[in-house]
Amino acid sequence: MDHTRREIPVCEVCQRPANQTCGGCKLVYYCSKAHQKLGWKEGHKLKCCAYKIHYSEELGRHMVATRDIQQGEIILKEKPAAIGPKMSCTPHCLSCGIKLQPIQKDDQLDFYKCSSCNWPMCDVVCEKSEVHREECKAMSKSNYKCSIKYESPEKTEAAYCVIAPMRVLLMKESNPRQYESIMSLESHLKDRINTPLYLVLKANLVTFIVQVLGLSFDEETILKVSSIFDTNSFDVRSPDGSKRLRAIYVIASMMNHNCRPNTRHIYIGDDNNLALIATVPISKGELITATYTQSLYGTLDRRKHIKINKCFDCDCERCKDPTEFGTYLGNIYCSVCNSSNIDLVSEKNGMLVSTNPLDETAPWKCEKCGYSIQSRQMFWGNNALKQEINALNKSGPKGFEEFIDKYKATLHPTNHLVIQAKLALMQIYGNYKGYTLTELPDYLLTRKIDLCHDLLEVADKLEPGWTRFRGTILLELQGAMAMQTKREFEDDKLTKAGAQDQLMESMVLLQEATNILRIEPHMREILEKKVQDLSNLLDSTNV
Numbered sequence: 001m002d003h004t005r006r007e008i009p010v011c012e013v014c015q016r017p018a019n020q021t022c023g024g025c026k027l028v029y030y031c032s033k034a035h036q037k038l039g040w041k042e043g044h045k046l047k048c049c050a051y052k053i054h055y056s057e058e059l060g061r062h063m064v065a066t067r068d069i070q071q072g073e074i075i076l077k078e079k080p081a082a083i084g085p086k087m088s089c090t091p092h093c094l095s096c097g098i099k100l101q102p103i104q105k106d107d108q109l110d111f112y113k114c115s116s117c118n119w120p121m122c123d124v125v126c127e128k129s130e131v132h133r134e135e136c137k138a139m140s141k142s143n144y145k146c147s148i149k150y151e152s153p154e155k156t157e158a159a160y161c162v163i164a165p166m167r168v169l170l171m172k173e174s175n176p177r178q179y180e181s182i183m184s185l186e187s188h189l190k191d192r193i194n195t196p197l198y199l200v201l202k203a204n205l206v207t208f209i210v211q212v213l214g215l216s217f218d219e220e221t222i223l224k225v226s227s228i229f230d231t232n233s234f235d236v237r238s239p240d241g242s243k244r245l246r247a248i249y250v251i252a253s254m255m256n257h258n259c260r261p262n263t264r265h266i267y268i269g270d271d272n273n274l275a276l277i278a279t280v281p282i283s284k285g286e287l288i289t290a291t292y293t294q295s296l297y298g299t300l301d302r303r304k305h306i307k308i309n310k311c312f313d314c315d316c317e318r319c320k321d322p323t324e325f326g327t328y329l330g331n332i333y334c335s336v337c338n339s340s341n342i343d344l345v346s347e348k349n350g351m352l353v354s355t356n357p358l359d360e361t362a363p364w365k366c367e368k369c370g371y372s373i374q375s376r377q378m379f380w381g382n383n384a385l386k387q388e389i390n391a392l393n394k395s396g397p398k399g400f401e402e403f404i405d406k407y408k409a410t411l412h413p414t415n416h417l418v419i420q421a422k423l424a425l426m427q428i429y430g431n432y433k434g435y436t437l438t439e440l441p442d443y444l445l446t447r448k449i450d451l452c453h454d455l456l457e458v459a460d461k462l463e464p465g466w467t468r469f470r471g472t473i474l475l476e477l478q479g480a481m482a483m484q485t486k487r488e489f490e491d492d493k494l495t496k497a498g499a500q501d502q503l504m505e506s507m508v509l510l511q512e513a514t515n516i517l518r519i520e521p522h523m524r525e526i527l528e529k530k531v532q533d534l535s536n537l538l539d540s541t542n543v
């Protein structure tokens with residue numbers, strides 16, 4: 001891995017190397033003030049800084065569009081103000097964040113260690129990196145040596161809980177302006193202070209900072225930093241899963257939450273810069289929003305997750321709607337009015353919906369017959385089925401297909417657990433060993449296409465626009481449709497004209513998927529290959 005390579009920015013006007021950014025949007029570079037003025041006159045004024053941070057008693061600080069923003073437009077690029085490992089994780093490099101693999105040392109397996117503080121690292125390049133410098137100096141000064149050693153591949157280490165807070169605290173001397181900007185963020189410490197986790201942090205984190213390192217911070221400040229991370233940090237993951245960190249992006253953290261957001265974000269480069277992308281057109285004056293939870297959770301699970309992790313109760317339009325925009329993502333069929341028709345599920349069957357989705361204790365009532373149950377019964381049933389689906393064998397389709405069939409008279413076809421099973425099946429069919437597109441029998445190829453259409457219907461309602469969810473489904477759908485067309489043409493079930501028409505439909509889907517996903521660096525080669533393969537298939541039917 002090249003840890004030193006960086007992309008050299010160029011001037012927006014003359015394309016020569018540049019070191020000055022636009023003071024407004026921070027997205028473009030200039031080689032001089034003269035060229036910055038020229039770029040402003042030539043049109044950058046119309047594009048610069050698409051947002052402002054506002055404040056209100058109701059919303060607190062929030063991000064608002066200062067002009068109309070186009071679908072797919074990058075609204076913001078931001079470097080992490082602070083970044084570090086998860087609170088508890090398997091050994092990861094403190095510099096680049098890669099999950100570490102042991103090496104042979106003195107006839108036993110262990111990690112490469114920093115020569116000064118003994119924390120596991122990748123190599124000497126990471127050991128000398130800027131992000132590790134201040135913490136290493138502080139730990140070395142106090143003669144602290146990390147005791148982590150290799151024991152087993154998936155053993156987690158709670159000692160990582162000190163790294164991210166320590167990095168922020170050390171900024172007070174090394175980068176006071178950055179420190180103040182982070183400390184100005186919401187912490188919700190009062191809501192967390194007496195939780196089991198924070199009682200542990202009082203004993204471990206505070207002791208490490210004060211007694212081990214000898215830093216002059218009080219307990220409240222130390223715990224506030226930890227709580228700021230819990231409230232504001234983004235989960236930074238690499239596409240291959242080898243890197244998982246948490247980072248604070250001060251500006252991006254100002255976005256309000258919405259369970260149907262109008263943005264998505266990606267991480268770019270070794271520096272983990274965040275790029276915020278509009279998934280739908282955003283009008284001037286409209287809130288710019290992100291989601292703090294999983295869009296495919298039902299309302300009960302989403303609101304619980306947000307309350308525990310972000311310390312507020314969501315009351316967005318989706319949470320207020322007992323049907324979740326008609327998806328019935330968190331709903332089940334009524335067992336009373338459907339009892340005589342248990343094997344014949346249709347849209348006419350009664351659904352149990354919450355009488356007040358914003359109150360988790362509110363009873364659930366059938367839309368058709370009025371039968372009601374207590375909310376705790378929904379919680380119990382939901383949790384039991386979640387445990388069942390999580391225990392399924394993920395290496396093949398059998399368990400997921402059986403789950404869907406087993407609960408077809410209980411769970412709506414777009415219940416979040418059914419959607420979870422369908423998403424797994426979509427990924428298995430066409431991608432797993434023994435189930436690649438060329439290996440799938442015709443009936444499973446048709447099954448994959450049907451699954452993709454079911455998932456697209458949900459995506460359009462809950463994650464509309466250019467979302468990663470929609471882009472991924474489109475990619476899977478076009479591949480299956482192209483393979484189906486190829487087989488039907490080779491079996492003389494389709495004329496040349498019919499085959500080309502169907503392949504053009506696949507190309508339209510692929511083009512939309514490309515528009516959505518091409519901004520993600522790891523997807524570029526994949527998309528280019530799929531476009532080339534489909535083009536070749538089109539050419540072969542034209543012979």
